[in-house]
Amino acid sequence: MKVKITVNGMLYNKHIPNDMMLLEFLRKYGYVSVKRGCDTGNCGLCTVWVEGKPVLSCSYPAARADGKRVTTLEGVKEEAASFGRYMTAQGAEQCGYCSPGFIMAVLAMRRELTDPTEEEIAGYLAGNLCRCSGYAGQTRALRAWLQDRPWEKEGQA
Amino acid sequence: MYTIKSYVFPETLEEAGELLQRDTRASAILGGCCWLKLGRRRIRWAIDLTRLGLDQIEVKDGCLELGACVTLHQLETHPAVTARFDGLLGKCVSHIVGVPFRNCATVGGSVFSRFGFSDLTCALLALDATVVLHRGGEVPLEQFMASPIAFNDILLKVRIKDDGRRAAYQSVRRSTTDFPTLAAAVSRLDGKWTVSVGARPARAVRCESAAACLNEGKGAAAAGQAAAGELTYGTDLRAGADYRKKLAAVLVRRAAEQCMEENKG
Ligand SMILES: Cc1cc2nc3c(=O)[nH]c(=O)nc-3n(C[C@H](O)[C@H](O)[C@H](O)COP(=O)(O)OP(=O)(O)OC[C@H]3O[C@@H](n4cnc5c(N)ncnc54)[C@H](O)[C@@H]3O)c2cc1C
Ligand code: FES
Ligand code: FES
Numbered sequence: 001m002k003v004k005i006t007v008n009g010m011l012y013n014k015h016i017p018n019d020m021m022l023l024e025f026l027r028k029y030g031y032v033s034v035k036r037g038c039d040t041g042n043c044g045l046c047t048v049w050v051e052g053k054p055v056l057s058c059s060y061p062a063a064r065a066d067g068k069r070v071t072t073l074e075g076v077k078e079e080a081a082s083f084g085r086y087m088t089a090q091g092a093e094q095c096g097y098c099s100p101g102f103i104m105a106v107l108a109m110r111r112e113l114t115d116p117t118e119e120e121i122a123g124y125l126a127g128n129l130c131r132c133s134g135y136a137g138q139t140r141a142l143r144a145w146l147q148d149r150p151w152e153k154e155g156q157a
Numbered sequence: 158m159y160t161i162k163s164y165v166f167p168e169t170l171e172e173a174g175e176l177l178q179r180d181t182r183a184s185a186i187l188g189g190c191c192w193l194k195l196g197r198r199r200i201r202w203a204i205d206l207t208r209l210g211l212d213q214i215e216v217k218d219g220c221l222e223l224g225a226c227v228t229l230h231q232l233e234t235h236p237a238v239t240a241r242f243d244g245l246l247g248k249c250v251s252h253i254v255g256v257p258f259r260n261c262a263t264v265g266g267s268v269f270s271r272f273g274f275s276d277l278t279c280a281l282l283a284l285d286a287t288v289v290l291h292r293g294g295e296v297p298l299e300q301f302m303a304s305p306i307a308f309n310d311i312l313l314k315v316r317i318k319d320d321g322r323r324a325a326y327q328s329v330r331r332s333t334t335d336f337p338t339l340a341a342a343v344s345r346l347d348g349k350w351t352v353s354v355g356a357r358p359a360r361a362v363r364c365e366s367a368a369a370c371l372n373e374g375k376g377a378a379a380a381g382q383a384a385a386g387e388l389t390y391g392t393d394l395r396a397g398a399d400y401r402k403k404l405a406a407v408l409v410r411r412a413a414e415q416c417m418e419e420n421k422g
Contacts, residue, residue, distance in 0.1 A: 001164055018203065019161035021194070039158075041191045042334075047257045054257040059191045063164045064207060105257055112256075126334050127255020 003066040007031060008075030016062050022048065023057035025065070026072060033073035033100040037129075044128035047101040047108075048072050054108040073100045079107055079156045086145040092137030098130040106142065110151070159185075159194055161203040170209060173311060174291050176202050181309040188266025189228065191258065206311070211265070214238060216319055223315045225265025229277070230256055232264070242284060242317075242344065243419055245324040249280035249342065254334050269312040271302055271360055274336040278302060279355030280326055282363055283342035286317045302360055322346035325415035327408040328356070331395060338395045341384070341408035343416050348372070350413070354384055354405055358393045367409055377417065381410030 005012050005025065012029060023046045026034045037045030039058050046058040049071040073080050080103045087093050102125070109116065109124045116124070121142065130138065151157075167173035177184045183201035185193065211224035214235045221241055223232070232238050233247035253259055253276060267277045268288060278298070286298040291311040298315070328340040340355040350371035355361030366383040370376070390401035 018164040019159060019200075040195055041254060041258055041261075044255055044257055053260050055260045056191070056257050059189065059194055059258075059261050061164070061187065061190055061203075061205070064187075064205060101257075105255065109256070122333075123251055124256045126252070127258045 001063055003063060005062070005065045005068065005070060007070045008072060018063060020062040021058055022050075022055075022060040022062045022065050022070065025062040026057060026070070031072040031074055035097055035100055037098070037101075042127070042129070043098070043101075044105060044125075045098055045101040047104040047128065049104065049108060052108075052111070054105050071104075073104055076104075076107055076156075078154065079151060080104075082150050082154060082156075083107065083141075083145055086141040086148075087138065090137040090141040090144070092133055092141045094132035098128065098132075102128045102130065102138065106145075110146075111157070116146075159196060159198045159200055161200045163201065164203045164205065166205050166208045168208065170291060170311070170313070173204050173206060173209065176204050177309070177311060181307075185308070186265075186269075186311055188225070188269070189262040190266075191262045192266060192270065206265070211313065219319055220316045221319050223264045223317075225263060225269075225312050225314060227264045228260050229253060229262045229264070229267070230259035232277075233259070241319065242322060242324040243416075245280050245284070245326050245342065245344075246277070249276045249326045249328075249340075252276070252328065252330060252333060252337075264315055265312045268298075268301075268315055269306075271306055273358045273360045274356045275361065276326075276328060276337055276340055276355070279340045279353050279361035280324075280342045281315060281317070282353035282355075282361050283324060283344045283351050284317045284322070285344075285351060286315050288315055289313045299363060302362070320346055323416055323419050325412040325419065327412045327415070329404055329408065336395065339401050339404040339408055341405065341412045343371070343380075343409070343412040345371075345416050350380075352380065352384060352409060352413075354388055354409065357388060357390045357401060357405075358395070359389070359391060362388060364388055364409070371413055377410040377413035378406075380413050381406035381408075384409040 035045040037043035048057045185200045212226040213224045215222045229250040322344045324344040328337040337356040344351045350368045352364045352367040364384045366387040367380040370380040385402045385406040390398040
């Protein structure tokens with residue numbers, strides 16, 4: 001079927017297989033930050049935004065994204081890099097495979113929740129799994145980032 | 158993973174119904190697709206309901222109405238839902254994976270599937286909800302839950318009387334985002350209680366003897382014991398039947414105590 005999907009501001013007018021998932025669509029067109037982990041909705045590695053909301057691209061039909069705005073990590077590069085520096089400072093990244101999905105969920109959470117509690121943070125991010133780090137470094141990085149609020153100085157949305 | 162031959166966005170409910178009836182075995186209604194995609198169905202007509210305005214939450218004719226395409230995350234964030242029934246509906250889904258998942262999975266897919274492990278159907282049973290089906294009309298959820306699954310109708314919305322009842326939910330999971338090992342929900346309206354138990358691991362059911370204990374003022378612990386005694390529990394990879402029975406006594410008691418506490422305030 002024919003779809004028009006805008007990815008990070010770029011319009012794609014394409015024929016796609018009817019059963020294609022958004023994950024495959026995005027990787028096909030070079031958005032390789034989007035990772036396939038479990039492919040069963042369990043791990044959060046494939047998190048992207050559709051109309052600004054975080055969704056699992058492995059479970060989201062590409063056909064349903066017709067006419068919609070999709071954002072991947074490539075589309076929020078600067079803010080992602082800024083948060084990434086906090087992760088590095090805390091040794092929160094080991095293999096790094098989970099990071100793009102995790103960062104997309106974190107940046108969405110920042111937009112959705114003002115001053116989230118520890119419990120709210122854990123609830124929001126519970127579906128973003130990391131098999132290497134044990135979450136302690138990520139939690140420290142998140143705390144420092146939420147406290148410093150670098151996005152305000154860097155003029156991000 | 159499923160395969161899809163034709164992907165259709167019907168413009169009216171009638172069109173969606175006709176497509177489904179053309180061949181109920183070869184067609185599939187798409188909810189959030191989180192579950193459907195895990196199977197291997199060969200779908201002739203995939204019917205996407207997302208352009209029919211079924212993603213609305215409304216308070217109408219004395220009822221809270223949840224459209225089939227309302228996502229689980231909407232239940233956690235929409236003020237009309239969080240302000241009612243002590244936020245029961247948002248709380249009951251809050252352990253289901255993470256927000257990106259809950260932005261996909263829908264009320265329609267969750268309720269129509271009648272999964273044994275479903276947190277949402279357990280909570281809705283305690284609220285005396287009804288389901289509105291395209292062909293079947295409005296049916297009490299309790300009756301719907303007891304019926305066999307036939308994918309020959311479309312769930313349009315879930316309705317809950319906006320009667321100001323208080324409610325509480327409890328579940329136990331082996332890890333944060335796992336399916337519930339057992340779940341319990343209670344509600345109380347003008348001194349009349351409703352109790353439901355889910356993930357037994359069979360489908361959620363109401364427990365009349367536990368509700369009777371609470372109605373008669375015998376206390377939360379007696380209600381818990383009644384739920385353990387009246388209902389049947391099974392064994393699967395998460396827990397044995399005996400363990401579930403013990404959990405039922407504890408979770409029903411805790412939910413009832415929580416509801417009593419909340420009623421004080
Ligand atoms: C990894 C994972 C973890 C989960 N954990 C939990 C958990 O802890 N607790 C819990 O309660 N649930 C859990 N679930 C289930 C989840 O919450 C949803 O119930 C499930 O994904 C179905 O919802 P959906 O919107 O994705 O429906 P789909 O997958 O799209 O559809 C499911 C079925 O319902 C049919 N259907 C969909 N919408 C309608 C409609 N409107 N009318 C008629 N038929 C319809 C479809 O044809 C399909 O057969 C989990 C699921 C996954 C994949
Ligand atoms: S790849 Fe999508 S949730 Fe794991
Ligand atoms: S750093 Fe390896 S999975 Fe997270």
